[in-house]
Amino acid sequence: MIGQINKMNHAAIKKLVIFLVLCPVLLFSCVFSGGCTTRADGKDVNIVATVFPAYDIIRELTAGIPEFSIRLLLRPGTESHTYDPSVNDAVAISECDLLVYAGGDADTWVGKFLSSGVSDQGRSFELMSAVNEKLMIEGEDEEDPHVWTDPQNVILIASALREKLLSVVGGKGLGNAVSDKIIANSDRFIGELEALDNEFASLSARISAEKRLLAFGDRFPFRYFCKRYGFSACAVFPGCAEESEPAASDVKKVIDAIRENELDTVFYVELSSHRIADAIAAETGCKTACLHSCHNLSKEDFDAGETYLSLMRRNLETLSRLAVKD
Ligand SMILES: [Zn+2]
Missing domain, CATH: 3.40.50.1980 (Nitrogenase molybdenum iron protein domain)
Structure with missing residues (x-):
């Protein structure tokens, strides 16, 4: 009897799941076929x-x-x-x-x-x-x-x-x-x-080769940026979509890179809890700083009228701390 009920429940649940999955698709199809x-x-x-x-x-x-x-x-x-x-x-x-x-x-x-x-x-x-x-x-x-x-x-x-x-x-x-x-x-x-591109290029030229390694205690959406301006990077996640915990070995890799290269900053990205970057900073004694990938922005920044250009200029300011002082 219990087995029968379980079997029925399973079938009913399966139908419900199919309905829920198809429902939005059908709705979208109706909307699109209706034209504009x-x-x-x-x-x-x-x-x-x-x-x-x-x-x-x-x-x-x-x-x-x-x-x-x-x-x-x-x-x-x-x-x-x-x-x-x-x-x-x-x-x-x-x-x-x-x-x-x-x-x-x-x-x-x-x-x-x-x-x-x-x-x-x-x-x-x-x-x-x-x-x-x-x-x-x-x-x-x-x-x-x-x-x-x-x-x-x-x-x-x-x-x-x-x-x-x-x-x-x-x-x-x-x-x-x-x-x-x-x-x-x-x-x-x-x-x-x-003008922004020129400023990043000239900033990069003022950062010594060994300091042109960026350590990320976070996701890593800066692959194109790093390639353009001659930075290398190590990050606890290879891409930007991860939400789970990083592997302990990947966190260790970032910590080791910070120590070996005597880096003084571990970066995190916008809208991050920066929990992992904080932990790495506590372990290594370095500072944390945000680099903004411009993928999304906070409501405050959006309401304040921030733009791609203004957010990238914020990054310029953040990275300028790595440059050799004149
Ligand atoms: Zn992203």
Whole structure:
């Protein structure tokens, strides 16, 4: 009898699980097949960005153009890699003129929307696709999606996105004034990115070779940044998506690197509890500091109007402590 009940419960639970899994998929299918007839806010061009770097680059390119509205799906302060999109997010994507997303495991949660046809209709743009060289995450056989940590990659992305925006504007018949503003914005933004790139390069040249090793008691989203500016790195996690405890051997590797190279800082990333970095600092006597990957930002930073450029300038300031004093 008990066995029978258990068997029935098991079957009922299985049905419930299938229902719960399929329900959102069916809902998304309905939304997408319904097409896009209404505008969320009456703007001429609605853009949806999955993560902060995508949002911020679009914000720079469309600054001062009232015909554009941009919606950031990943709310500030939310964990980037495991975000669970809402039904409202699905509706926003179904109605948008352009979906801008990072690619790779930075926003895998957007995958089900892409397979719904947004990409087939040319209404999507992947940041990773604009970059020449993709770097692999060691031991994971996967490309690192944090391409934006290298400002030179952001220049490539901004140039490609400008062309995409110009074609959207052309398709909407918005006129030359809007196109001219996008071109002027992108020229200004790329100029600022070039200045940032020069400042990182000259800072790196002022840091001695042995101090150009960055120790992370945290996730590691800075592979592109390190490669560009000649830093090497050791981190307790190889990538950015891990949430579990690091292996004791990986923590030891970072501690050993700090001691052997007499490093005085162990880094953590934004929105981290920096528990592991704190423990490593206590063990080695070094300081902790935050390097901002710009993958996501706190609500306070978002509300204060921080941008990719301002957050990267914060990193410039943080790393300048490693430079040889004149
Ligand atoms: Zn990340």
